Amino acid sequence: xxxxxxxxxxxxxxxxxxxxxxxxxxxxxxxxxxxxxxxxxxxxxxxxxxxxxxxxxxxxxxxxxxxxxxxxxxxxxxxxxxxx
Ligand SMILES: [Zn+2]
Numbered sequence: 446x447x448x449x450x451x452x453x454x455x456x457x458x459x460x461x462x463x464x465x466x467x468x469x470x471x472x473x474x475x476x477x478x479x480x481x482x483x484x485x486x487x488x489x490x491x492x493x494x495x496x497x498x499x500x501x502x503x504x505x506x507x508x509x510x511x512x513x514x515x516x517x518x519x520x521x522x523x524x525x526x527x528x529x
Contacts, residue, residue, distance in 0.1 A: 479517050482508040 461469060474483040481488050485508060493505035493514075502519040 479506070482511060482513065483515065484508060484513040485511040487511065 461472070464472065470483050474481070480490070482490060487508055487510035489509040491507045491509055493507060495502060495504045497503075500521040502521075504517040504519065505514060506517050507514040
């Protein structure tokens with residue numbers, strides 16, 4: 446068995462390299478768990494109205510620093526029965 450054989454080339458490609466600016470912004474926002482404004486980076490965010498539609502929930506979020514707003518998109522992953 447040749448242990449030196451590598452599955453991947455030594456020079457690892459940056460996985461973010463192929464992402465567009467918008468995809469990168471999306472990724473960073475999700476990695477911050479929605480705690481940082483995708484436009485200015487502030488954590489001074491305010492949640493607003495929520496709307497549920499076919500396994501998705503949309504929550505309006507506003508940034509109190511730069512006045513941008515957007516909708517957080519949540520996807521249903523499971524149900525939980527309280528008390529069990
Ligand atoms: Zn902002």
